[in-house]
Amino acid sequence: MTYYLTIDIGGTFIKLGILDSNEHFLEQDKIKTYAHKGGPHILKTVKELVKWYKSKYRLEGICISTAGMVDPIEGKVFYAGHRIPNYAGTCFKREIETEFNILCEVENDVNCAGLAESISGSGINSNISICLTIGTGIGGCLLINNQLFHGSSYSACEVGYIRVSDGLFQDVASASELVRFVAQQENDLESKWSGVRIFEEAKQGNVNCILGIERMINYLAEGIANICYVVNPETIILGGGIMSQTEYLSDKITHAVNKHLVPSLTANVVFAKHKNSAGMLGAYYHFMQKR
Numbered sequence: 700m701t702y703y704l705t706i707d708i709g710g711t712f713i714k715l716g717i718l719d720s721n722e723h724f725l726e727q728d729k730i731k732t733y734a735h736k737g738g739p740h741i742l743k744t745v746k747e748l749v750k751w752y753k754s755k756y757r758l759e760g761i762c763i764s765t766a767g768m769v770d771p772i773e774g775k776v777f778y779a780g781h782r783i784p785n786y787a788g789t790c791f792k793r794e795i796e797t798e799f800n801i802l803c804e805v806e807n808d809v810n811c812a813g814l815a816e817s818i819s820g821s822g823i824n825s826n827i828s829i830c831l832t833i834g835t836g837i838g839g840c841l842l843i844n845n846q847l848f849h850g851s852s853y854s855a856c857e858v859g860y861i862r863v864s865d866g867l868f869q870d871v872a873s874a875s876e877l878v879r880f881v882a883q884q885e886n887d888l889e890s891k892w893s894g895v896r897i898f899e900e901a902k903q904g905n906v907n908c909i910l911g912i913e914r915m916i917n918y919l920a921e922g923i924a925n926i927c928y929v930v931n932p933e934t935i936i937l938g939g940g941i942m943s944q945t946e947y948l949s950d951k952i953t954h955a956v957n958k959h960l961v962p963s964l965t966a967n968v969v970f971a972k973h974k975n976s977a978g979m980l981g982a983y984y985h986f987m988q989k990r
Contacts, residue, residue, distance in 0.1 A: 700719055700720060701719070701720050701757060701759040702717055702718065702719055702720075702725070702756040702757060702758055702759060703717070703718045703719075703720075703758065703759055703760045703761075703762055703983055703986065704716075704717060704748070704749060704752045704753075704756075704758055704760075704761050704762070705717075705718055705761075705762040705763075705764075705979040705980070705982045705983045705986075706745060706748065706761070706762070706763050706764070706979070706982065707763075707764040707765075707808060707811070707978030707979045707982060708732065708741060708745070708763065708764065708765040708766060708808070709732060709766055709808065709978075710732060710734045710766055710782045710783065710835070711731070711732055711734070712729045712730065712731060712732055713729065713730050713731075713732050713741075713744065713745075713748075714727070714728075714729040714975065714978065714979055715727070715728055715729065715730075715748060715979070716728070716976070716979045717752065717756060718762075718979075718980075718983050720759075722819075722980075722983070724976070724979075727976070727979075730744070732744075732783075734782050734783045735782075735784070737783065737784040737785040737786065738776070738779070738783060738784070738785040738786035738787070738788070738789040739785060739789075741783070741786065741789070742789055742791065742794060745763070745791065745795070746794070746795065746798065746799075749761055749795060749799055749801070750799070753799060753801070758801050759801075759802070760801065760802045760803065760804070760986050760990070761791075761795050761799075761801055761802070761803040761804075762803075762804060762979075762982035762983045762985065762986040763791050763803065763804070763805040763806070763982055764805075764806060764807070764808045764810075764811035764812075764978040764979065764981060764982035764985075765791075765805060765806075765807065765808055766779065766780075766782075766783065766786075766807075766808050767779035767780070767783065767786055767787070767807065768807065768853065768854060768857075769805055769806055769807040769810075769853065770853050771804070771805060771806050771807075771849070771853065771985070771989075773790060773792060773793075774790060774791050774792020774793065774803060774804060774805035775788070775789065775790040775791070775792065775793075775805070776788065776789045776790075776791075776805075777853075791803060791805045792804065792805055802986075802990070804982075804985055804986040804989045804990075806847075806981070806982060806985040807838075807840075808832075808838070808978050809830070809832050809838030809839060809840050810840045810847050810981070810985075811977070811978045811979075811980075811981030811982045811984075811985060812830060812832060812840075812938055812971070812973070812977035812978050812981050813828070813829075813830030813839075813840035813841075813842055813847070813936065813981065814840075814842065814845070814847060814981040814984045814985055815973045815976075815977045815978075815980040815981035815984060816828070816830055816936045816938070816971055816972060816973060816977065816981075817830070817842040817845050818845050818984050819972075819973075819980070820936070820971060820972035820973050820977070821934070821936050821969040821970060821971055821972045822842065822934045822936050822969070825842075825932070825933040825934040826843065826844055826933060827841075827842070827843050827930065827931070827932045827933050827934075828841075828842050828932050828933060828934040828935070828936055829841055829842075829856070829926055829930060829932045829934070829935050829936065830842065830935075830936040830937075830938060830971070831858065831923070831935065831936070831937055831938070831939075832938045832939045833872070833873060833874055833919070833937060833938070833939035833941055833942055834873065834874050834875070834939040834940065834941070835873060835874065835875045836859045836869040836873050836875070837858060837859040837868055837869040837872060837873050837922070838857075838858070838859060839856040839857070839858035839859070839926070840855075840856050841855060841856045841930060841932075846988075847985075858922065858926060859873075861922055861925060861926070863918055863921045863922050863925070864918075864921060865918070868918070868922040871918040872915055872918035872919045872921075872922055874894050874939060874940065874941040876915070877894065877897060877911050877912065877914075877915045877941070878892050878893065878894065878897065880911045880914060880915075881897050881907055881908055881911040884907035884910065884911065885907055894940060894941040894944075897911060897912065898912070898941075898944050898947060901947070902947070912947075912948075913951075916948070916951050916952055916955050917955055919952060919955070919956075920952060920955030920956040920958065920959055921959060923935055923952075923956045923959075923966065923968070924956055924959030924960050924966070927956070927960060927964060927966055928960075928964070931964070933967060934967050934969055935956075935966055935967065935968050935969070936969055936970070936971055937952070937968065937969070937970050937971065938970070938971030938974075938977065939971075942970050942971065943970075943974070945970045948970075949968070949970065952968050953966060953968045956968060
C-alpha cells in the first residue's frame with residue numbers, strides 16, 4: 700500500500716491527512732497556521748510535517764493545497780494577500796522534492812476544493828461547473844470535464860474581483876461582510892457575531908439578521924448570474940462554512956439567481972459535499988492528475 704500526505708494551508712489552520720491509494724483517510728489533523736509569521740514559517744512547518752509523516756509511512760507523494768495564487772507547474776505561490784506576509788515566491792515543490800526526494804504537487808485551495816467536488820462531490824455528473832467558496836472573501840474555480848481551467852497566467856476565475864452593483868463581489872457578498880453588516884445594524888462589536896449566530900437568530904425572527912442574509916443572497920445572485928452569462932455552467936457549487944445552512948439558503952439563492960437570468964438560462968445551484976476535507980482531497984486529485 701502506498702500513502703500520500705495531503706496538506707491544506709489556510710489563513711487560520713493547516714489541515715492535513717494521510718490518504719491511502721484507495722482514497723481513504725487513515726489520519727486527519729489540523730494545526731494553527733500562524734499566518735502572521737509569514738511564508739518562511741509556513742514552509743518550515745510543512746517540512747516538519749513531511750519529516751514526521753515520512754518516518755511513519757511510505758509516502759508516495761506530498762499533495763499541497765494553499766491560499767494564494769499558485770503556479771501549478773512550478774509548484775510555487777506567486778501572489779498572496781497581506782494576511783500571509785512574504786508568502787509570494789514560496790516554492791514548495793522544489794524545496795520538498797530536493798530535501799526529501801518525494802514527489803510534490805501544489806495547487807490553489809479553491810481550485811482543490813472545486814476539483815474534489817467535481818470528481819467525487821456535488822458536481823460529479825457535470826461536464827462544466829463553477830465552484831465558489833464563500834468565506835472571508837469569495838474564491839472561485841472553473842472545471843471542464845474534471846480539469847481545472849487556469850487561464851493564461853494561472854489566474855482564471857478570480858471572481859472575488861468581479862464588480863457588482865455596489866462594489867467588488869467579495870466585498871459585498873462574503874461571510875465577513877454579512878457579519879460586519881449585522882453587527883453594524885445591531886450597533887454591536889463584530890467580534891460578538893458569527894455566521895452561525897446570525898443564522899440562529901434569523902430563524903428566531905431577528906429582523907437585522909434576516910435583512911443581512913437577504914442582502915448577502917441578493918449580491919451573491921448578482922455575481923453568480925454574471926458568471927453564468929460568461930461560462931454557462933451546468934452546476935454552480937457553493938462551499939465555505941456559511942454555506943452549510945443549506946436548508947435555509949438553497950431555494951432562496953436559486954430563486955434570486957434565476958431572477959437575474961434570461962428565461963433560456965437557469966441556474967443549478969448545489970452545495971459542497973466534502974466540507975473540511977475538500978482541500979485535502981482535491982490536492983490529492985491534483986497530484987494524481989499531474990502524475
